[in-house]
Amino acid sequence: MTAPAGTRASAASLLSVRDLTKHFPIRRGVFGHVSGQVRAVDGVSFDVAAGETLALVGESGCGKSTTGRAILRLIEPTSGTVRFDGQDVLALGAGELRRLRRRMQIVFQDPFSSLNPRMSIGAIVREGLTIHRIAEGSAADARVRQLLEEVGLRPEYASRYPHEFSGGQRQRVGIARALSVEPRFIVCDEPVSALDVSVQAQVVNLLQDLQRDRGLAYLFIAHDLSVVEHIADRVAVMYLGHVVELAPVARLYGEPIMPYTQALLSAVPAPVPGVERERILLTGDVPSPANPPSGCVFHPRCQHPARDAACARIVPPLEEKAAGHWAACIKQPPTTVSWEQQQAAGGTNPPEFFLPRAALHRGT
Amino acid sequence: MTTPLLEIENLHTFFHTDVGVARAVDGVSFAVGVGETVGVVGESGCGKSVTALSVLRLVRPPGRIEAGSVMRFEGRDLMSLDEREMQHVRGNRIAMVFQEPMTALNPVFTVGDQIGEVARIHAAMSRRESHAKAIEMLKLVGIPAPEQRVDEYPHQLSGGMRQRVVIAMALVMNPALVIADEPTTALDVTIQAQILELLDDLTRRLGTSVLLITHDLGVVAENCARVIVMYAGEVVEEAATTELFARAHHPYTEGLLGAMPRVGGERERLATIPGTVPPPTAWPVGCRFHDRCPYAWERCVAEHPPLYQIGANHVSRCHLADEPERRAHPHPPLAAQRGASAA
Numbered sequence: 103m104t105a106p107a108g109t110r111a112s113a114a115s116l117l118s119v120r121d122l123t124k125h126f127p128i129r130r131g132v133f134g135h136v137s138g139q140v141r142a143v144d145g146v147s148f149d150v151a152a153g154e155t156l157a158l159v160g161e162s163g164c165g166k167s168t169t170g171r172a173i174l175r176l177i178e179p180t181s182g183t184v185r186f187d188g189q190d191v192l193a194l195g196a197g198e199l200r201r202l203r204r205r206m207q208i209v210f211q212d213p214f215s216s217l218n219p220r221m222s223i224g225a226i227v228r229e230g231l232t233i234h235r236i237a238e239g240s241a242a243d244a245r246v247r248q249l250l251e252e253v254g255l256r257p258e259y260a261s262r263y264p265h266e267f268s269g270g271q272r273q274r275v276g277i278a279r280a281l282s283v284e285p286r287f288i289v290c291d292e293p294v295s296a297l298d299v300s301v302q303a304q305v306v307n308l309l310q311d312l313q314r315d316r317g318l319a320y321l322f323i324a325h326d327l328s329v330v331e332h333i334a335d336r337v338a339v340m341y342l343g344h345v346v347e348l349a350p351v352a353r354l355y356g357e358p359i360m361p362y363t364q365a366l367l368s369a370v371p372a373p374v375p376g377v378e379r380e381r382i383l384l385t386g387d388v389p390s391p392a393n394p395p396s397g398c399v400f401h402p403r404c405q406h407p408a409r410d411a412a413c414a415r416i417v418p419p420l421e422e423k424a425a426g427h428w429a430a431c432i433k434q435p436p437t438t439v440s441w442e443q444q445q446a447a448g449g450t451n452p453p454e455f456f457l458p459r460a461a462l463h464r465g466t
Numbered sequence: 467m468t469t470p471l472l473e474i475e476n477l478h479t480f481f482h483t484d485v486g487v488a489r490a491v492d493g494v495s496f497a498v499g500v501g502e503t504v505g506v507v508g509e510s511g512c513g514k515s516v517t518a519l520s521v522l523r524l525v526r527p528p529g530r531i532e533a534g535s536v537m538r539f540e541g542r543d544l545m546s547l548d549e550r551e552m553q554h555v556r557g558n559r560i561a562m563v564f565q566e567p568m569t570a571l572n573p574v575f576t577v578g579d580q581i582g583e584v585a586r587i588h589a590a591m592s593r594r595e596s597h598a599k600a601i602e603m604l605k606l607v608g609i610p611a612p613e614q615r616v617d618e619y620p621h622q623l624s625g626g627m628r629q630r631v632v633i634a635m636a637l638v639m640n641p642a643l644v645i646a647d648e649p650t651t652a653l654d655v656t657i658q659a660q661i662l663e664l665l666d667d668l669t670r671r672l673g674t675s676v677l678l679i680t681h682d683l684g685v686v687a688e689n690c691a692r693v694i695v696m697y698a699g700e701v702v703e704e705a706a707t708t709e710l711f712a713r714a715h716h717p718y719t720e721g722l723l724g725a726m727p728r729v730g731g732e733r734e735r736l737a738t739i740p741g742t743v744p745p746p747t748a749w750p751v752g753c754r755f756h757d758r759c760p761y762a763w764e765r766c767v768a769e770h771p772p773l774y775q776i777g778a779n780h781v782s783r784c785h786l787a788d789e790p791e792r793r794a795h796p797h798p799p800l801a802a803q804r805g806a807s808a809a
Contacts, residue, residue, distance in 0.1 A: 161654035162625070268742045269510075298509035298681060300739035303725035307736055325654065328684075332727040332736065355729065369659035370729050371684030375707040379688070383663060384656045386610070387624040463730030 115149035116287055116319050117173070122146045122182035124165070124172050128392060140392045142168045143179070144343035147420070152286065155313065155320040157334035157351075159327060159366075163388060164340040166323045170289040173321070174206055175199060186287070204234050207280035211292035213272030217264040223250070223275045224260030230282040249278040253308060270301030277308065287319045294329060306333055327370050331355055336426075339363045342391055342399040345420060349427040357457060359429040361406045364461035372463060380460035398430070406456050408433040412449030471642055471675050472498040472521065472539050478532035479513075479520045481746075488746040490516040490529070492699035498643065503669065503676040505690035505707070507683060507722070511743045512696040514679045518645045521677075522562060523552050540642060558588050561636035563665075565648035567628035571620040577604070577631045578616035584638040603634040607664060626657035633665065640672060647679045662689055683726055687711060692779075695719050698754035699746060701773065705780040715782035717759045741801025753785070760796040761786060 124143040127136040143165040150156045158166045172179040175191060184191040186206060194202060210216035217226055227246045231237045237245050247257035253274040264272055273293060280288050290309065294302040306329060312318060324330050330337060330351075337354045339347040339362065347360040358364045365382040372379050384403050389395055395402050401413040418430040421438055432439040435453045444453075479491040491513040498504050506514045519525050521537060523544065537544040540559065547555065556562075564570040572580060581603050582596030591599060597616065604612035607630040620628055629649065636644055646665065650658035666689060669676050678690055686693050686707060693710050695703040695718065703716040714720045724737030741758045744750055750757060756766040765785050774787035786793055 161656065270742065298743075299683075300509065300721060300725045301742070303727075303736035303738040304740075306727070307738060310735075327655065328727040328729045328731075331729055331731075332733060365656060367729065369656045371658075371662075371682065371688045372730075373684040373687045373711065373723075373726060373728055375687040375711050381659055381663070383660060387626055387657075463728075 114151060116152040116154075116187060117150040117321070118183075118185040119149070119169075119173060120147045120183045120185075122169060122172055122184065123180045124168050124177065125180045138392050140390075141343050141394060142391055143172060144391075144394075146182075146340070146343070146345050148338050148345060148348060150287065150319050150321060152319055153313070153317045154336070155322050155334050157322040157324060157330040157337045158340060159324055159330050159337060160340035161325060161366075161388060163342075163391065165343040165391070166340050167291055169340070170208070170291050170321055170323050174203070174208055174289060176208070200233075204283045205285050206287045206289070207283065207285040208289040208291060209273070209276050209280050209293045212296055213269050213276055214264075214296075216276055217272055219264050222261050222263055223255075223267070223278075226264075226275060227260075227278045227282050230279060234283050236283065245282070249282055250275075252281070252312075253278045254304070268301070269297050270304055273297065273305050274308065277305075277312070281312065281316075284316075285318070287321070289321045289323065291323045292325070293322075295324065295326065302329070309333065327367060339366065342388065342394050344399055344430065345428075346400065346431075347429040348420070349429075353424070353427050355463065357427075358461050359423050359427065359434050359457075360400075360431050361404045361456070362400045363429075364458060365403075365405065367463065368458070368460040370463070380458070382458060382460050398432070405458075406431070406433050408451035408454050408456070410444075410449050410451045412444040412447040415447040416444065469500050470497040470538075471500045471502075472677070473537070474517075474521070475536040475538075477517065477520055477535045477537065479516050479525055479535070480530055480532055482528045482530065483747075486747040489699050489749060490746050491520060492749070494696070494699075494701055496694050496701060496704065498675050498677055500642075501669075501673050501675055502692065503666075503678060503690050505686035505693040506677065506679045506696060507681060507686055507693060508696035509681060509722075509743060511746065513699040513746075514696050515647055517696070518562070518647050518677065518679055521645060522556055522560060523547075524556075554588075557584055557641070558639045559641050560643045560645065561639070561641040563629075563632050563636050563644060563646040563649045566652050567625065567632045568620060570632050571628060573620055576617050576619055577623070581616075581631065581635050581638060584635055588639050599638065600634075603638055604631070606637070606668070607631070607634045609634075625653055626660060629653060629657075629661050630664065633661070633668070637668060637672070637674075641674065643675045643677065644669065645677045645679070648681070649678075650685065651680070651682075658685075665689075683711075683722060684728075695722070698744060698749050700754065700783060701781075702755070702783045703781065704773075705777070709777065709780055713777075713780075715776050715780065715787070716755075716784045717761055717786070718755050719782075721758075740799050753783070757800040760799050761792055762799065763792060765789075 122143055123145055125139040125141050128138040130137045146169055160166050171177045173184050224246050227249055228242055231242045246260055250257050255274050294305050334351045336350050338345045341362050347363045358367055365384050368382040382405055397414040397416050398418045416432055418432045420428050420430045423429050433453045441452050475495045477491055477494045481488040494517055508514045520531050578597055578600040581600035585591040585596040585599045601612045601616050604615055609615050609630055650661050690707050693707050694701055697718050703719045714723055721739040739758050752768050753766040753771050756762040771783045771785050773781040773783050776782050776787050
């Protein structure tokens with residue numbers, strides 16, 4: 103799939119990802135024969151503009167975290183291209199990669215395992231300053247204090263250790279560490295999922311304030327659709343290693359096109375008691391990425407009334423259905439896969455727009 | 467509320483540790499009616515899970531249910547039962563569904579063995595009978611190809627399927643009460659929807675009461691008729707769910723509702739509750755929420771509030787019930803003035 107899945111021209115984007123693929127080999131037996139491939143990320147393309155938040159959502163195993171890590175080369179992608187600020191990230195040598203990481207950072211999900219328990223939080227935040235030779239001695243001390251203050255921690259806590267802090271406070275330390283090298287782009291990998299709701303709100307607000315003050319761009323990886331609606335400018339929905347829909351946030355929540363996105367949105371509990379929400383209940387489980395379904399990866403669970411044999415044969419291109427709104431579904435018009443092509447693949451139901459009320463939250 | 471099935475009065479469960487006594491559950495009272503689904507919400511460390519374990523008397527040392535705690539279930543005093551009688555209650559009359567299905571299931575036994583075990587122990591069924599019962603239960607919880615799945619091991623099932631197996635185990639003996647402790651927290655949102663729908667459908671059909679423990683107010687709104695909010699080892703508010711969402715009284719409940727982003731809601735800045743939950747070894751004096759509360763005044767620092775009756779079926783542990791005019795004058799809480807400080 104070579105669709106340029108972005109709304110902006112590559113020249114304007116800070117980060118540009120094309121056909122990114124990460125396959126993990128399945129090894130069996132004592133000799134480690136490769137007997138198959140887990141297609142964790144299977145041809146993902148998107149752009150992130152400077153100062154923008156692109157959310158990457160999907161359920162466990164859809165490949166969203168792998169995508170985030172492959173972009174930073176924390177794991178090596180199998181193929182594809184990643185361009186950051188005009189630089190080809192996948193072609194960089196070790197030294198250049200280290201320099202690049204001054205500009206691209208990551209905040210991890212679990213604030214308990216991502217901080218070294220033997221280092222004081224001051225030392226944790228200071229490490230990046232030393233490695234990248236940004237500041238030394240008392241200048242570094244001052245910078246650490248300033249960073250802690252910026253993320254809402256008292257500077258005098260620099261000498262304390264991670265176990266002395268709560269989950270939300272540790273996540274603030276993780277953010278201060280990422281900020282220390284003054285990046286332009288941060289991959290936030292489920293940064294608030296491990297936190298209680300009141301603390302989650304504090305961290306979400308902090309991320310938004312920092313973005314406003316510093317013009318940061320975020321790739322915000324999350325499974326919580328209510329947090330995503332709150333923080334994202336655009337949203338990419340992933341399913342089984344593919345981006346199946348990509349749209350500005352208001353469009354995605356207001357008129358989700360891909361049937362999987364519709365089901366995902368309908369499953370979110372609405373905090374309005376007494377309102378019986380209609381729900382699209384997906385049957386069965388997500389298929390294994392080691393053996394993904396043919397054609398559209400979602401077709402075995404799809405609720406689109408026009409679903410037919412063509413869906414099992416034709417891989418749906420991620421195509422622009424409306425301005426800036428990309429989706430991969432040959433049954434949602436308009437589509438570049440003609441009705442004749444669909445019939446040739448055994449299709450019996452012509453494309454027809456489908457948007458169940460259950461997928462929408464507004465007005466409930 | 468209908469006839470009470472479970473009544474808890476003045477439950478105290480303390481953990482006697484080297485660093486002091488952790489008063490995890492500190493004087494909790496509530497009731498669950500026959501066929502009713504009651505939600506218990508609160509954040510980490512509020513005592514909601516320890517309350518659940520206390521009802522089943524599964525609190526392990528150094529934890530202890532303190533003298534004076536009263537738990538009545540189907541008219542019997544749970545505190546006076548010996549261990550054998552208590553085992554009969556567990557599994558037979560009260561069943562538990564845990565958060566993480568992989569740790570609730572034994573990895574070296576098939577799901578059929580584990581579901582069947584309940585029937586063998588509690589209903590003295592033979593192996594053959596219990597195997598048939600296991601298949602019937604798997605069918606009931608909507609697992610496809612149950613005759614085949616019954617001989618599989620937990621690792622062969624997905625997270626959603628495992629949670630269905632745990633629910634099947636809980637329902638084998640047709641218990642009167644199911645305690646579900648964060649039953650969907652470890653699951654994806656589409657699977658969560660399946661599991662909650664299943665739990666709702668089954669308990670409705672079987673007339674089972676459910677005590678649903680969760681941190682997710684959305685789950686409460688959709689599944690519970692009544693809700694209990696816990697903070698720092700205490701019940702701070704209790705009301706019918708519609709009433710609580712429309713007219714939350716306690717500032718903590720108000721804070722929780724404001725901090726929750728909603729799909730389809732306005733994209734305004736999220737409200738936050740400054741500061742963090744205090745440690746259970748040193749609950750603050752006065753109101754336990756006072757240093758995080760935007761309305762607190764001298765009285766809140768000095769005087770521990772009782773549960774005030776503020777509506778027909780609505781109670782709140784907040785002095786605002788006594789002096790409602792103070793709600794008009796919010797101010798930055800003490801915790802915000804101190805900055806986000808370490809615990």
